[in-house]
Amino acid sequence: MLSYLRYSAIAPGLIPSGIIVAIVIALVFASKLTLLHNFFGFNWNPTLSWGIGAFVAGSFLTAIPALAFSMLIGLGLAVASTTYLPRLVASLLDPFVDLLAGIPSVIYGIWGFIVIGPYFGMTINPWLADHLRLIPWFGPPSGNTLGEGLPLAIFLLTLMALPITTLLIRDSLRAVPRDLWESGLALGATRWEVLRRVALPYARRGVMSAAFLGFGRAFGETVAVAMVFGSTAVIPSNFYGTGYTLAAAMFELVDSSYGNFQFLAVLTEMALVLLAISLAVNIIGRRLVIRLSTTEVAGV
Amino acid sequence: MRSVDATLPPVPGIASADVLIDRSARTRFRLGFDRAMGWLTPLLFLVAIVPILDMVYYVSLKAVPHLTWTIITGTNPYEANVYLGVPLYTTFYVIGLATAIAVALGLFGGIATAELLPEQWANAARTGANLLVGTPSIIIGYLGYLGFVLYFGWGPVFIAGVVTLSFFMTPYVFRTADLAFSSIPRHIREAALGSGAGPSQYIVRVGLPIAFPQVLTGVFLAMAIGIGETAPLVVTMQPGVLVPQNLFSPAKTLTMVIWENFQSPLAANQVLAFEAAFLLLVIVLALNVVVRVISARYQKRLEGLYQ
Numbered sequence A: 001m002l003s004y005l006r007y008s009a010i011a012p013g014l015i016p017s018g019i020i021v022a023i024v025i026a027l028v029f030a031s032k033l034t035l036l037h038n039f040f041g042f043n044w045n046p047t048l049s050w051g052i053g054a055f056v057a058g059s060f061l062t063a064i065p066a067l068a069f070s071m072l073i074g075l076g077l078a079v080a081s082t083t084y085l086p087r088l089v090a091s092l093l094d095p096f097v098d099l100l101a102g103i104p105s106v107i108y109g110i111w112g113f114i115v116i117g118p119y120f121g122m123t124i125n126p127w128l129a130d131h132l133r134l135i136p137w138f139g140p141p142s143g144n145t146l147g148e149g150l151p152l153a154i155f156l157l158t159l160m161a162l163p164i165t166t167l168l169i170r171d172s173l174r175a176v177p178r179d180l181w182e183s184g185l186a187l188g189a190t191r192w193e194v195l196r197r198v199a200l201p202y203a204r205r206g207v208m209s210a211a212f213l214g215f216g217r218a219f220g221e222t223v224a225v226a227m228v229f230g231s232t233a234v235i236p237s238n239f240y241g242t243g244y245t246l247a248a249a250m251f252e253l254v255d256s257s258y259g260n261f262q263f264l265a266v267l268t269e270m271a272l273v274l275l276a277i278s279l280a281v282n283i284i285g286r287r288l289v290i291r292l293s294t295t296e297v298a299g300v
Numbered sequence B: 001m002r003s004v005d006a007t008l009p010p011v012p013g014i015a016s017a018d019v020l021i022d023r024s025a026r027t028r029f030r031l032g033f034d035r036a037m038g039w040l041t042p043l044l045f046l047v048a049i050v051p052i053l054d055m056v057y058y059v060s061l062k063a064v065p066h067l068t069w070t071i072i073t074g075t076n077p078y079e080a081n082v083y084l085g086v087p088l089y090t091t092f093y094v095i096g097l098a099t100a101i102a103v104a105l106g107l108f109g110g111i112a113t114a115e116l117l118p119e120q121w122a123n124a125a126r127t128g129a130n131l132l133v134g135t136p137s138i139i140i141g142y143l144g145y146l147g148f149v150l151y152f153g154w155g156p157v158f159i160a161g162v163v164t165l166s167f168f169m170t171p172y173v174f175r176t177a178d179l180a181f182s183s184i185p186r187h188i189r190e191a192a193l194g195s196g197a198g199p200s201q202y203i204v205r206v207g208l209p210i211a212f213p214q215v216l217t218g219v220f221l222a223m224a225i226g227i228g229e230t231a232p233l234v235v236t237m238q239p240g241v242l243v244p245q246n247l248f249s250p251a252k253t254l255t256m257v258i259w260e261n262f263q264s265p266l267a268a269n270q271v272l273a274f275e276a277a278f279l280l281l282v283i284v285l286a287l288n289v290v291v292r293v294i295s296a297r298y299q300k301r302l303e304g305l306y307q
Helices: A002-008 A015-031 A053-084 A087-102 A105-131 A150-174 A178-186 A191-202 A204-220 A223-228 A246-253 A261-288 B002-007 B025-043 B045-066 B069-073 B085-115 B119-134 B137-151 B158-182 B186-194 B199-227 B231-236 B254-261 B267-305
Strands: none
Touching: A015 A261, A015 B085, A015 B119, A015 B137, A015 B158, A053 A087, A053 A150, A053 A191, A053 A204, A053 A246, A053 A261, A053 B025, A053 B045, A087 A150, A087 B045, A087 B267, A105 A150, A105 A223, A105 B045, A105 B254, A105 B267, A150 A204, A150 A223, A150 B045, A178 A191, A191 A204, A191 B025, A204 A246, A204 A261, A204 B119, A204 B137, A223 A246, A246 A261, A246 B137, A246 B231, A261 B119, A261 B137, B025 B045, B045 B267, B069 B085, B069 B267, B085 B119, B085 B158, B085 B199, B085 B254, B085 B267, B119 B158, B137 B158, B137 B231, B158 B199, B158 B231, B186 B199, B199 B267, B231 B254, B254 B267
């Protein structure tokens, strides 16, 4: 009786895994893995040349800087709330970071495009272009005045990856045994030194998993990036240029693919590339983190 | 230091124990650096708080002056770019049905994973749920588009979007159900099984009442995430101007209104996008507050069980 119940429980337990398998089957089935002309090239000119290189480049160009910023800020936030702030103050401030994960991406997009965009386009980008003109890729022209382009996309992705990196680092710092903290302090080290020499090395798996999962979030983000990255199928011409990411291109071009088998095949192959990268990143990230104390933040 | 002073024996050749205090430049730097970090790192909270406040402020600023009750609830299909009633009701229909499907798909799986599955199977199930959470929403949208819209031939209709969205929400329900049942104290489970309850009796009579608040948290969380989701719906539903009449009607949710209108050159359309964004923000923030309140109360209750 018991074993019967146990085995009948396997089917519902494997539903989420089944959905992933269904995704892979659907994508492979729809694309038939046809490699069309110049698939790995950088020239996107539908019906003649199907290079997805520009999309892949756009994804990495937005996700990697965004991850770097959100790791730095997330590390600082996690350190502040676990080490320096009184428990009460930390418990009042932490929910704001978690709330960043709850805000829909389309609202990030409209806020980024209409409220923040012109500020980037008319103030920040020209200023950066003027002051960084000696660094090759960062000089003028400073892009369009709407602010669409890499800096705005990186800014939004930093905010969107921030709750994940902060939460995972915070969680792993909380898991550092109190004994270690107290012995460090008793030996005369400052809080910063204990953190730097004892706590962070102890929590390094959590910090690394934060990097991987935060990258997964930034890499797969669709709507917000589609709204602010300018939607041009080229590698950004310089730091202020517009472009496309894999996810944004899949999202915006799916209409054009209706009734065109080749177009749909290329889009589904782009989906396979995106899926492969985000699954790989997530598998690595999940193996590093042992068990989360909470699941109440979107996307973690 | 004072107590050390008091017990130190006099040291020949040293006037006071004061020299035992390290006042070197290096130590002063170490202490100062520590104190500086104590002030600087909390300042980073501004990076999170300022954007949220700015977002809420500007979205309200652009939406609230134009917002009237008629605009929120009006459903005249000939004025689809003025009234928000249709997308608002459609959003509730979509999210209601999708939540129902997601609970059906995720709840039993989560409970089974925590209580019934052998360890290896349970770990496999958890990995699957975690990976599905990490899967970009556009890819789940593609599953719906390729599977329901094209292969099943449903076309871009209400039910295609609903089922796609429910796939997106399932792992959240699954994981909170799993976590809720796994975090029930062991002695309660042993007491129930020891006094003769079978596993199914334990789950329904003992486990569910204890875990219910957290399961509910997961459902609300899934709703809050699903309600703000755009990509899977845009690729699987054709925007309509009416509240869906049946499962195969076109349908348009609030997020789709924002996506269609945010770039419009017409001022009226932009206002519509911001009104939709404002309603969405209010709903999502309210759901997030509900999640926090329930889970905080649940934590207290769970701590009580350990005594």
